[in-house]
C-alpha cells in the first residue's frame with residue numbers, strides 16, 4: 001500500500017468548509033438565562049463580575065424580561081431574594097412567578113430555582129439543627145417540596161432544586177403529582193459540586209453561608225468525587241427528575257461527558273456558573289481574549305460534552321455571538 005502523508009489540514013482550509021463540518025453547534029434555543037429578583041434592593045443591583053446582570057426589583061424584572069424576549073431569549077431560570085429571612089417564606093418568589101406568567105404567558109419558558117439559601121438568615125441551603133451544628137436533611141425536604149409546589153401552582157413550567165439534600169426529588173415529584181401538576185418539569189441540580197466558582201452569585205442571591213458551619217461541604221459534592229456525582233445523578237433520575245444538571249461547567253466537562261454517556265435517556269443541563277463566566281470577562285478586560293469568541297468556545301465545549309441546555313448569564317447577548 002502506498003504510503004502518503006495524511007492531509008488533515010485539507011478540511012480546515014476555508015470558513016465554508018469549517019462551517020459545513022461543525023459537529024457540535026450551539027443554538028439560541030439551547031440557552032437559559034438566569035434572572036434575580038430582590039425585595040429589599042430599591043433599584044437594580046449590578047452583580048460584580050457579571051456585566052449586564054442585575055438583581056432586579058419586581059418592576060425592573062418585567063422590563064428586563066421584555067428586552068430579553070426581544071433579544072430572542074425564550075427560556076429563563078428565576079431566583080427570588082425576599083427581604084424577610086428570619087422565617088422561611090415563599091410568597092415573594094411565588095408572586096413574581098404569577099406576575100411574569102400573567103404578563104408573558106407561554107411566550108417564555110420559566111424555570112424556578114428551589115432552595116432555601118436566599119430565604120434563611122444563615123444562608124445555608126437547608127434548615128439547621130437545633131444545635132446549629134448541621135444542616136438537617138429531614139427537616140429541609142418538606143420545605144423544599146412546599147416551595148416547589150407553590151412555585152408550580154403560581155405557573156412555573158419547571159422547578160429546579162439546587163440544595164443537594166437527599167430525597168428531595170422524590171418528595172417534590174410526589175407533591176406536584178398529588179396536586180395534579182404532573183406536567184410540571186423537574187430539573188435536578190444533581191451533580192452540584194462544592195466549588196469556589198460561585199462567588200458573584202452569592203452577591204446576586206445574598207446567599208453566602210454565615211453560621212458556624214462556614215461552607216456547603218457537607219451537602220455539595222467534593223470536586224474529586226466523580227462516583228458521588230454518578231450516584232446522585234442515577235438516584236435523581238430514578239426519583240423522577242426529567243432533566244439532570246452538572247454544575248459548574250468548564251472545570252467539570254469530564255463529569256458532564258461521563259454522566260451524559262452513562263445516563264443517555266435523560267437530557268443534561270450544564271450551569272456555566274458566575275465565577276467561570278466572570279473569569280472570561282476579566283480576561284477580556286485585560287485585552288487578553290476576544291469575549292464573544294471565547295463565550296462561544298465555552299458553550300461549544302458544553303454541547304460537545306453532552307449538554308442540551310446551557311444555563312448562562314450570557315444568553316441575553318447570544319444574538320451578538322451566535323450566527
Ligand code: PBG
Pocket residue numbers: 113115116117125162163197198199200201202207216272273274275
Ligand atoms: C445555591 C445555588 C448556587 C448557585 C445556584 N444556586 C450557589 C451556591 O451553592 O452558593 C450558583 C450559581 C452561580 O454561581 O452562578 N442554591
